[in-house]
Amino acid sequence: xxxxxxxxxxxxxxxxxxxxxxxxxxLVPATLFGFWLYGWPAVYxxxxxxxxxxxxxxxxxxxxxxxxxxxxxxxxxxxxAWLLALSLPxxxxxxxxxxxxxxxxxxxxxxxxxxxxxxxxxxxxxxVMLLISFPLEMTTWMPPMGHLPGVLDSLAVTFGGQHxxxxxxxSLLGHVKTEFSRGLDLQQALAGHYAPLSALWGWRSGSLGxxxxxxxxxxxxxxxxxxxxxxxxxxxxxxxxxxxxxLMSLIAPGHYAGPVYHLLSGGVxxxxxxxxxxxxxSPNTAAGQLVFGLGCGxxxxxxxxxxxxxxxxxxxxxxxNAATPLIDRxxxxxxxxxxRTGETLVVEAAKKDAA
Amino acid sequence: xxxxxxxxxxxxxxxxxxxxDRAIRALPLPPRLYVPLQQHVxxxxxxxxxxxxxxxxxxxxxxGQGNISAPVHAPTSGRVVAIGDHPAPHPSxxxxxxxxxAPDGEARWFEHDVPADPFALTPDDIAxxxxxxxxxxxxxxxxxSAVKLKLSRKSGVDTLIINGGECEPYLTCDDRIxxxxxxxxVAGIRLIQIAVGARHAxxxxxxxxxxxxxxxxxxxxxxxxxxxxxxxxxPMGWDKQMIQALLGREVPAEGRSADIGVLVHNVATAWAVxxxxxxxxPLVSRIVTVSGGAxxxxxxxxxxxxTPVQALFDACGGFASTPARLVLGGPMMGHQLTHTSVPVVxxxxxxxxxxQAEIGLTRPAPCIRCATCVRACPVGLLPLEMAARIRTDxxxxxxxxGLKDCIGCGSCSYVCPxxxxxxxxxxxxxxxxxxxxxxxxxxEATKKLAEERNARMERIAREHEEAAAARxxxxxxxxxxxxxxxxxxxxx
Numbered sequence: 001x002x003x004x005x006x007x008x009x010x011x012x013x014x015x016x017x018x019x020x021x022x023x024x025x026x027l028v029p030a031t032l033f034g035f036w037l038y039g040w041p042a043v044y045x046x047x048x049x050x051x052x053x054x055x056x057x058x059x060x061x062x063x064x065x066x067x068x069x070x071x072x073x074x075x076x077x078x079x080x081a082w083l084l085a086l087s088l089p090x091x092x093x094x095x096x097x098x099x100x101x102x103x104x105x106x107x108x109x110x111x112x113x114x115x116x117x118x119x120x121x122x123x124x125x126x127x128v129m130l131l132i133s134f135p136l137e138m139t140t141w142m143p144p145m146g147h148l149p150g151v152l153d154s155l156a157v158t159f160g161g162q163h164x165x166x167x168x169x170x171s172l173l174g175h176v177k178t179e180f181s182r183g184l185d186l187q188q189a190l191a192g193h194y195a196p197l198s199a200l201w202g203w204r205s206g207s208l209g210x211x212x213x214x215x216x217x218x219x220x221x222x223x224x225x226x227x228x229x230x231x232x233x234x235x236x237x238x239x240x241x242x243x244x245x246x247l248m249s250l251i252a253p254g255h256y257a258g259p260v261y262h263l264l265s266g267g268v269x270x271x272x273x274x275x276x277x278x279x280x281x282s283p284n285t286a287a288g289q290l291v292f293g294l295g296c297g298x299x300x301x302x303x304x305x306x307x308x309x310x311x312x313x314x315x316x317x318x319x320x321n322a323a324t325p326l327i328d329r330x331x332x333x334x335x336x337x338x339x340r341t342g343e344t345l346v347v348e349a350a351k352k353d354a355a
Numbered sequence: 356x357x358x359x360x361x362x363x364x365x366x367x368x369x370x371x372x373x374x375x376d377r378a379i380r381a382l383p384l385p386p387r388l389y390v391p392l393q394q395h396v397x398x399x400x401x402x403x404x405x406x407x408x409x410x411x412x413x414x415x416x417x418x419g420q421g422n423i424s425a426p427v428h429a430p431t432s433g434r435v436v437a438i439g440d441h442p443a444p445h446p447s448x449x450x451x452x453x454x455x456x457a458p459d460g461e462a463r464w465f466e467h468d469v470p471a472d473p474f475a476l477t478p479d480d481i482a483x484x485x486x487x488x489x490x491x492x493x494x495x496x497x498x499x500s501a502v503k504l505k506l507s508r509k510s511g512v513d514t515l516i517i518n519g520g521e522c523e524p525y526l527t528c529d530d531r532i533x534x535x536x537x538x539x540x541v542a543g544i545r546l547i548q549i550a551v552g553a554r555h556a557x558x559x560x561x562x563x564x565x566x567x568x569x570x571x572x573x574x575x576x577x578x579x580x581x582x583x584x585x586x587x588x589x590p591m592g593w594d595k596q597m598i599q600a601l602l603g604r605e606v607p608a609e610g611r612s613a614d615i616g617v618l619v620h621n622v623a624t625a626w627a628v629x630x631x632x633x634x635x636x637p638l639v640s641r642i643v644t645v646s647g648g649a650x651x652x653x654x655x656x657x658x659x660x661x662t663p664v665q666a667l668f669d670a671c672g673g674f675a676s677t678p679a680r681l682v683l684g685g686p687m688m689g690h691q692l693t694h695t696s697v698p699v700v701x702x703x704x705x706x707x708x709x710x711q712a713e714i715g716l717t718r719p720a721p722c723i724r725c726a727t728c729v730r731a732c733p734v735g736l737l738p739l740e741m742a743a744r745i746r747t748d749x750x751x752x753x754x755x756x757g758l759k760d761c762i763g764c765g766s767c768s769y770v771c772p773x774x775x776x777x778x779x780x781x782x783x784x785x786x787x788x789x790x791x792x793x794x795x796x797x798x799e800a801t802k803k804l805a806e807e808r809n810a811r812m813e814r815i816a817r818e819h820e821e822a823a824a825a826r827x828x829x830x831x832x833x834x835x836x837x838x839x840x841x842x843x844x845x846x847x
Contacts, residue, residue, distance in 0.1 A: 004446055004693070006779035008765035009707070010367060010524060010686040011715040014772040016723055074720060116721040230730075284726035284739065333735040335757045336362070336595065337608035342757075345607040347614055 016115075020075030022228050026219035027082060027274065033215050034208035037144035038090035040154030042208055046085040048094045048158070052101035053081030060110045076115050077105050083123035083274060086209030087267060087314070088130075091142045094159050096134060100126040120321045121281045124314040131314070141171045141205035171205050173266050173310035176257070185254045190261075209270040213263075220273030229277040232286050233293035237272040238263060240297015248305070256305065267313040268300060275313070281321040288324075288331040295320045359603030361596060363733035364588040365766045367524050367687070369563060370713075374646045374653040375527040379535055381657045382670050388430055388456045388661035389441045389698040390416065395491040396498045397423030402454060408435045411465040413637050416454050419486070425499040426489040429465075430639040430659035433458040444664075444683050444697040446690045453698070456661065467635025473546060476632065478508055481550035485628055488637035489701075494518060494529075494592060494621035495684060497702035500628070506611070507551040507618040515553040516601060517544050519560040519567065519622045520585065520592035523685025526705045528642040529622050531655045533560065533567035537574035540622055543629035544580050551618055556580045558622070559597050563587040589687060590764040594619040596733055608760060643699055645671045649678035649708035658699050664706050665695035678708035686713075687765045720773040728767035728777060734760050738767035742780045750784050750791075758784055 035042050057077040061068045071077075081101045088096060108122030109115065131138045149157060179189035201212050209216070223229045241262050248256035262268065267275075276282060276296050283292050296316045303312025334340050393399035400417030404410060410429040417427035436457045440450035470476055476484075486501030517540075521529040533540060548556045558575070560568050562584050572582045585591055585600045595606050597619060604615045612619055623642065630636045639660055646653040651672030658667060664683070668674065681692040683706055692706070699706070728738035736757045744752035758781060767777045 005680060005691050005714075006776055006782070007682075007689060007691075007763075008687045008769050008778065009680055009682045009689065009691070009709060009714055010769065011774065012365075012367070012770050013715065014727075014770065015717065015774070016720050016772050019723075019725070019772055070718075070720065076723075114721060116723045279723050279725040282724075284724055284729050284737065286730075328740075332737060332756075333729065333732075335608065335736060335760050336734045337606055337610065337760070338757075344609060345605060347607060347610075 016074045016076070019228055020079050022226055023223060023274070024075065024079055024082060026222045026228075027086070028219075030209065030212050030215040030219060030270075031082070031086065033212045034086070034090065037211055038142060038208065039148035040151050041149070041157040042090035044154060044158040045088060045090060045092060045094070045097050046082070046208070049081040049085035049088075049097040049101045050078055052098040053077045053084075053105045056102040057105045057110065060106050064110075066114075071114065074115060077109075080104050080109065080122045083209075083270075084126050086270060087123065087127045087207050089138060089141050090208050091140070091157055092137050096130060096137050099134075100130050103129050116280050118280060119324075120318050121275055121278050124275060124317045124321075127314045128318060131309070139171070139174060141174075141207075143205050144211070171210075171266070171310065173304060177310040180255075186257055187254065190257075206265075207267070209274075210266055213269045216269040216273055220269075220277075223273065223277070229273070230286060230289065232289040233276040233282055233296075234272040236290045236293025237276045237297040237300075238268070240294040240299075241268055241301050242297075244298060244301045262301065262304070266304070266311040268297075271296065271300070271313040271317060275317050276320075281324060283324050283327045283331065285328070285331050285333055288327045291327050291331065292320050292324065295323065358583075358585060358600055361586075361588070361600055361733070362735060363731050363766065364590065364596070365731050365770055366587070367589050367769060369587070370524045370646070371527050371530070371563070374525070374644050374655055375530055375564075377527075377531075377652075377654040379531050379642055379655045379657050380670075382659070382662060382666065384431055384458045384460060384462075384659065385662050385666040386457070387436070387663075388433075388458060388659060389663065390427055390430065390454045390456065390661035391441070391443055391698065391700055392417045392427055392452045392454065393443075394427065394497060394660070394700040394702065395425040395489075396496070397421065397425065397502075399452060400424060400427045402438050402452070404435050404438070404454065406435055406438055409433070410435060410456065411463050413465040413467060413635075413639060415637075416456075419489070419499075423499060423502055425491050425501075426487065426637075427454070427660075428489055428637040428639050429454075429456055430661055431456070431458045432461050432463040442694070442697050444692070444700055444703065446693075448693045464636070467637075469633065469635045473542075473632045474549065476546075476549070478504075478550045478552060481546055481628075481632060482508070484632055485550070488627070488631035490624060490627045490631060490638045491701050492621055493623035493627060493641060493701065493704070495688070495702050495704055497700075500620065500624055503613075503618065503620070504547070504550045507553075507613045510613040511616065512551045512553050512613055512618045513555065513616040514602065514618075515544065515548050515551060515556040516594075516597055516617055516619045517556065517558040517580075517622055517625055518592055518594060518597050518619055519558050519564070519571070520597055521564070522561065522587070522589045522591040522593075523687050523689075523704070524589075525646045525707055526644045526685050527646075528644045528655055528704055530564045530567050531644075532623055532626055532642050533564070534570045536626055537567075537570040539629045539633075540571070540625045541574045541578055541580055542633065543625035543627070545578060546628050546632050547618075547620060547625060548580075553618065557601050558582045559585045559591075559601050561585055561587040561591055589766060589769075590733055590762070593733065593762060593764060638701060641699070641701060641703065643667060643703055644705040645707075646705060647678065647682075647707035648710040648713045649674050649676050651675040658703075660701060661698045663696050663698055664692060667699065667706050668695065668708065674708055676710060679711040680709045680714055682707040682709060687769065688763065717774050719775050722773055722775060725772060727770045727772065731766040731770045733764060733766060734762060736761060738777045738781075741784075742775060742777050745780045745784045750788055753781075753784055754788070758788075761785075 058068050084100050104122040104126035108125040109118045112118040176189045242259035245259040245262040249258040299316035300312045398421040403418050404416045412431045414429045416429050419426045433456045437455035441453035443451035482501050482504040490500040491497040606612050627638050643658045645667050682689045683692050741753045741756045761781050765778045
C-alpha cells in the first residue's frame with residue numbers, strides 16, 4: 001500500500017532548480033556583454049568559478065554522507081559561483097576564483113547546513129573574504145575593450161600569473177577615492193574618467209557584473225515578471241543609494257557625486273536585482289524587504305562615501321543579512337481577524353448599524 | 356460593482372473544462388446504499404430503524420442528538436439490511452456506524468407535509484424544517500444549517516451571502532447546479548433570507564463561470580437577490596474571503612461571520628433548502644463532480660447519499676488509466692481515498708482519480724525562504740516559519756506565529772517550489788496540540804481525583820482520631836468522676 005498522501009493533491013509547476021535556472025538565464029545577457037568587454041580571461045575566470053563550486057560542493061556533501069546529486073542539481077551552487085564571478089576583476093588569476101568559490105559554497109553555505117540555512121549571502125561573503133585577504137589581486141582592473149589577448153594568450157593571463165601592471169587601472173570608484181586623498185575635488189577627479197552614457201554601458205574598468213546597467217536591469221525586470229523576485233528589495237536599495245547621494249550632492253556638489261554616478265558605478269545594479277533579492281538571506285515579508293533594501297542602499301552609500309573602501313555593496317549586503325532575523329522578528333504580516341499585535345479585532349458596532 | 360481588496364490567494368490551474376459542460380445526470384441506484392450516521396459536524400445521529408425494516412425515500416433513519424447534530428434519511432425506498440460498521444470516507448479508512456439499505460427500485464417517497472405558501476412560513480418554522488431535513492453545509496464544511504440559521508437570527512444578520520465561488524480546481528458541481536437549477540436556488544435563497552431576517556442577499560460567483568452568472572442573473576431578476584461577479588482565485592470559497600470580496604468586512608479571530616452581521620451559505624445548500632421547504636424532500640442526494648485525468652468521461656452526477664464511490668467511476672466509463680491517487684473532495688482540501696467502497700456523503704463535492712502528472716508533487720527539497728508561501732497565505736501567516744518551528748517540535752512557537760488561525764487551504768503547499776508538505780506539518784501540529792490538551796485535561800482530572808481522595812482519607816483519619824480522643828476524654832472524665840465520688844465517700 002502506498003503511504004497516505006496529504007492535501008493538496010495538486011502542485012504548481014515550480015521547483016528550486018527551475019528558480020535557479022531562471023535567475024541564471026536572467027544573468028546571461030549581462031555576462032555575455034561582460035565577456036565581450038573583457039575577453040577570454042573573463043570567460044576562463046567564470047568557468048573556473050563554476051567548476052570549483054561544483055567540485056567543492058560535491059566533495060563536502062560526499063564527506064557529510066549526504067545525497068550529492070539533488071543538491072548539485074538544484075543549481076544554487078552554480079548560481080552562487082556565477083554571482084561571485086561577476087563581482088571579481090575579470091583578469092584575476094584562476095586561484096582567486098577557486099578560493100572564492102570554495103569559500104562561498106563550503107564556508108558560506110554548507111557549513112551553515114546547506115541550502116536555505118546560511119545567514120550571509122555566500123557570494124558576497126566570498127567577495128569580502130577575497131577583498132580583505134588579497135587586496136592587490138582584487139583591485140587590479142582592466143580597461144574594457146583594451147588590448148584583448150587571444151584564446152591562447154588569455155590562458156597565460158588567467159592561469160599563468162602574467163603581470164598586468166602595464167595595462168591595469170583603477171576602477172572609477174577607486175580612482176575617485178584616490179584623487180580625493182590627493183586633495184582634488186570631484187570635478188577634477190571625474191574629468192576624463194566619467195561620462196554618464198559610457199557609465200550606463202559599463203565602458204570603464206570594473207568587474208564583469210558592473211557592466212551594462214540596462215542589461216542587469218532587463219534581467220531584474222525579467223525576474224520580477226516571472227515572479228521569481230518582487231520589486232521591493234531592488235527598488236528600496238536603489239532608492240537607498242540615490243536619495244542620500246542626491247541630498248549630499250545638493251549640499252556640496254563639489255565633493256559629493258550625484259545619484260546617477262552612484263547608481264551606475266560598482267555593484268549597485270547587480271546588488272539590487274540579484275544579491276539583495278537572494279531569498280535565503282533576505283526578509284520574508286514585503287515590508288521587511290523594503291527595510292532590507294533601503295538598509296543595503298544607505299550602507300552602500302555610507303561605506304563608499306565615508307568608509308575606507310571605494311565600494312561598499314558587499315559589506316552593506318552582509319550587514320543587512322545579519323539584520324535579517326531581526327527584521328523578520330519585528331515585521332510580520334497582520335493575521336486575518338487580528339490587530340497587528342495579535343489581539344482579536346473588535347467589531348465596530350457603529351459600522352454594523354450603519355450598514 | 357465595487358469589490359474589496361483581497362489578501363494572498365493563488366491561481367491554480369482550473370482543470371474544470373472536462374466536466375463543466377456535462378449536464379447533471381442521475382446516477383442509477385446501486386445494489387446497496389451505505390448511509391453513515393455521521394455526515395456532519397457535531398454528534399452522530401442515532402439509528403431509529405431496525406434491520407429488516409422497510410423504509411421509504413426520505414424517511415428518517417437516524418435522529419440528530421444534542422444541540423449540534425443532523426438527522427439522516429433514507430435516500431430511496433427499500434429494506435434496511437444492516438446497521439453496523441462500514442468503511443467511512445475518512446483518511447484513516449476506519450469504519451463508522453452505517454445503515455445499509457437494499458433499494459427496492461421503486462423510489463416511493465415518504466409523505467411530507469408541504470406548505471401551501473412556503474414564503475409565508477415563520478423564520479422558526481423554516482429553521483425547524485431545515486433542521487428536520489438534515490441539511491448541512493454542502494460546500495464541504497457540513498455544519499448543520501439549522502444551527503447556523505438560528506444563531507444568525509439571534510445575533511441579527513443584515514446580509515446573506517450565497518457562496519457560488521467554487522474555487523477548488525476540477526469541481527463543477529456548483530457551476531452546474533447554478534446553470535440548471537437557478538430558479539430553485541433563488542427560491543432557496545429567499546427562504547433563508549426570511550429565516551434569518553437578512554435585508555440583503557448577495558450571490559458571489561467567480562468570473563470563470565459566465566454561464567452560471569447569466570443563469571443566476573436571469574433567475575434573480577426582480578427578486579432583490581443580487582448576483583455579483585468575483586475574481587476567480589483560490590480560496591475564494593473560504594467564507595471569510597467571500598465576505599471580504601463582497602463587503603470588505605473582516606470577521607474577528609475566533610469569531611463567526613454572524614458577529615459582523617453576515618451569514619454565508621453555499622449555493623447547493625440553498626437548493627437543498629428549497630427542495631425541503633417547497634417539495635418536502637429532505638437531503639438524500641447531492642451533485643458530485645467525477646473528474647481527474649484518469650477518469651474516462653468526467654461528468655456531474657446526482658448521487659443518492661450512501662452510493663459507493665466505485666459506482667460513480669463506473670458511471671463515468673471507468674478509468675482511462677490507472678489512477679495515481681483517488682481523492683474525495685477538491686484537490687486542494689480533499690483527502691485521499693484508499694479504496695472505492697466508501698460511500699458518498701453529504702459533504703462529498705467531488706471524487707477525483709488523478710494521474711501522477713496532475714499531482715505533480717516531487718520529493719521535498721530544503722526551504723529556500725523564498726516567501727512565496729507568505730504571499731500566497733490568505734490569512735497573513737508565515738507558513739515557512741511555522742513549519743520550521745514544527746520541525747523542531749516547537750509547537751508553542753508555531754502557535755505564537757498563528758498556527759491556530761491557519762485554515763488549511765493548502766495555498767502555501769501548492770506554490771512551494773521545494774514541495775514542502777506545509778499543510779501536513781500544520782495539521783500534524785494541530786492534532787498534536789489537541790492530543791496534548793486532552794492528555795492535560797485527563798491529567799488534571801486524575802490529579803483532582805487523587806487530591807480529593809487524599810482529602811477524604813485525611814478527613815476519615817482525623818475523624819477517627821477525634822472520636823478516639825473524645826472517647827478517651829469521656830473515659831478520663833468518668834474515671835475522674837468515679838475517683839472524686841470515691842474520695843467523697845471516703846471523707847464522708
